[in-house]
Amino acid sequence: MRDFHRGGYALPYPPDAQLGLDRIVLACLREGREPPVGVPHLMRLCELPFSKWPIEISEDCGGPDAVLINPHTRQPSRTCVEWAVSGLHTGADETTSSVLLRLAMGSHSAWATYRDFLIENPVIDLHAGPGFLTRPEMRRIWQHVQALYVDLRPELRCPSCGLFASQGKDGAGWCESESCDAFPQEQEQEQERADKDIKALPRETRLSLVPAGRAEQALRASLLAVGAEVRMAPEPFVHAVVTLPSGATWALVVRVDTQPVLLAEAVQSWGVLAGVARMVVTVPEDVMRRRADYSAVFDRHNTGRDWTLLSTRRFLAEVKRAARKVKARA
Numbered sequence: 001m002r003d004f005h006r007g008g009y010a011l012p013y014p015p016d017a018q019l020g021l022d023r024i025v026l027a028c029l030r031e032g033r034e035p036p037v038g039v040p041h042l043m044r045l046c047e048l049p050f051s052k053w054p055i056e057i058s059e060d061c062g063g064p065d066a067v068l069i070n071p072h073t074r075q076p077s078r079t080c081v082e083w084a085v086s087g088l089h090t091g092a093d094e095t096t097s098s099v100l101l102r103l104a105m106g107s108h109s110a111w112a113t114y115r116d117f118l119i120e121n122p123v124i125d126l127h128a129g130p131g132f133l134t135r136p137e138m139r140r141i142w143q144h145v146q147a148l149y150v151d152l153r154p155e156l157r158c159p160s161c162g163l164f165a166s167q168g169k170d171g172a173g174w175c176e177s178e179s180c181d182a183f184p185q186e187q188e189q190e191q192e193r194a195d196k197d198i199k200a201l202p203r204e205t206r207l208s209l210v211p212a213g214r215a216e217q218a219l220r221a222s223l224l225a226v227g228a229e230v231r232m233a234p235e236p237f238v239h240a241v242v243t244l245p246s247g248a249t250w251a252l253v254v255r256v257d258t259q260p261v262l263l264a265e266a267v268q269s270w271g272v273l274a275g276v277a278r279m280v281v282t283v284p285e286d287v288m289r290r291r292a293d294y295s296a297v298f299d300r301h302n303t304g305r306d307w308t309l310l311s312t313r314r315f316l317a318e319v320k321r322a323a324r325k326v327k328a329r330a
């Protein structure tokens, strides 16, 4: 998958697009349906929910409203990015994590500091000064992580989260995270003119790291406020070890997947972590609410049952309840 900001695909089509077309055509022929006649036709199909595709696609995959290309902006959707990085051992998460691990040279706290920097600064204007890069600590981190950034200039930036945005056919600005509301484009005109030397994380890294990372940072702050301790651990996959006031330790992964079927698939690959009493994956309420059968689909595909899915609010409520029990005993 490529960033096809401005201009769309150029000929010859990328091999992945041709392979995707071949597979869809084959599936259509097998099912006796009319196949798309070329890549442009396939791209138009990608703007439609799976229920309108000529082949049978399980309801669990995608859901009623999911599309692969946002019809307003003609950009790959979050669903598309999730499918693109799912099941890849070289997926964006893993690539970024392995680079960060190498940079941190065995120090988990350095790894967490670098990772938090990426989460907080997915797009950096090097000429925006006097900016935060004038601070020696920030400059030191930047020197370490700058190899993960590329020269990418957003057409627009979302005023809520600072990620890339695109102008839709409706004239509004649409945030690539799909978590923020569409905004009037005039708000960002100044930003567009001011762009000079912009460095940004690549799309897959931005979308797989930043929205989930910010949900995780908010939850970490709430956990600390109720007396829990949180330590981030990069291996065997990125997770937090939460020590409750009772001394019990839980493993926690915060995700924002729109596709519960892919989340369940990821959870299977994590398996069982030694030394923790409970393993929980949390998803923010607003993400789970967008799909009525989110938990049901997750449970159907979470065959290992080692991990429990909770909304972030429910997880925090359970930690608070455990903390109250400890206080009551004291």
Ligand SMILES: [Zn+2]
Pocket: 158, 159, 160, 161, 162, 163, 175, 176, 177, 179, 180
């Ligand atoms: Zn946004």
